[in-house]
Amino acid sequence: xxxxKVLVTEASKGEEPAWTELMTRFEKYVSSQAIKRIRxxxxxxxxxQEVFLEAWKVLPSLRQPEAFPFLLRxxxxxxxxRILRKKDLLGTELNxxxxxxxxxxxxxxxxxxxxxxxxxxxxxxxxxNLRYFGEMSYEEITEKTGIPIGxxxxxxxxxxxxxxxxxxxxxxxxxxxxxxxGPMAIAS
Numbered sequence: 001x002x003x004x005k006v007l008v009t010e011a012s013k014g015e016e017p018a019w020t021e022l023m024t025r026f027e028k029y030v031s032s033q034a035i036k037r038i039r040x041x042x043x044x045x046x047x048x049q050e051v052f053l054e055a056w057k058v059l060p061s062l063r064q065p066e067a068f069p070f071l072l073r074x075x076x077x078x079x080x081x082r083i084l085r086k087k088d089l090l091g092t093e094l095n096x097x098x099x100x101x102x103x104x105x106x107x108x109x110x111x112x113x114x115x116x117x118x119x120x121x122x123x124x125x126x127x128x129n130l131r132y133f134g135e136m137s138y139e140e141i142t143e144k145t146g147i148p149i150g151x152x153x154x155x156x157x158x159x160x161x162x163x164x165x166x167x168x169x170x171x172x173x174x175x176x177x178x179x180x181x182g183p184m185a186i187a188s
Contacts, residue, residue, distance in 0.1 A: 002021075004022065004025060004065075004068065005065040005066055005068075006018075006065075007019075007021055007022045007025075008022065008059070008062065008065035008068045009065050011056075011059055012059045012060045012062060012065075013060075014060075019056060019059075022068070023052055026068075026069070026072055027048070029069070029072065030048045030051050030052070030072055030076060031044060031045070031048050033072075033073060033076045034047040034048050034051070034076055034079075034080060037076065037077070037080035037084070038080050038083055038084060043083060047076070047079050047080060047083065050075075050079050051072060051075040051076055051079055054075050054079075055068075055071060055072060055075055058071070112167060113163070113167065116163055116166040116167045117129075117163060119166060120159070120162060120163060120166065123155075124155075124158070124159035124162055124163075125159075127141070127145075127152070127155055127156055127159050128156070128159050128160070128163065130144065130145075131156055138152055138153065
């Protein structure tokens with residue numbers, strides 16, 4: 001049985017038999033880590049395939065062959081986090097069961113925010129929905145909408161500002177500002 005570091009070195013040069021042996025050796029490890037994280041067998045199998053595919057792509061840039069298990073672990077974390085972050089969105093609209101849930105006591109700010117969000121123009125509402133309710137990264141939103149990342153950040157900033165102004169006009173309560181923007185927003 002050859003040392004995995006030798007296999008990593010060979011696989012990084014494009015030798016498929018070495019890569020196949022690496023996958024066989026680390027298959028149980030990746031699968032168990034995926035199942036532990038997402039607790040769904042079928043999604044864990046898909047995640048394992050994605051991990052090995054991405055590992056194959058980045059393997060030539062791996063400087064230290066002994067870091068291969070850590071690379072796999074990092075990729076499992078990355079892909080499982082992406083799966084766990086996904087929310088059930090209806091297109092780009094908010095899922096009413098998630099957003100219009102009956103507010104708990106002390107959650108009146110949530111109702112105010114959601115009402116103000118509903119009154120925003122469609123594009124601003126969709127971007128805020130994707131970012132905050134869909135918990136999508138800037139990169140994921142860029143892929144979905146085709147908006148360049150620099151423009152996206154500016155549009156999201158303007159959308160948050162529009163929402164903040166909408167809330168200021170509708171309410172004399174300022175406590176929700178800290179929830180949305182932090183302590184500095186109250187001073188502005």
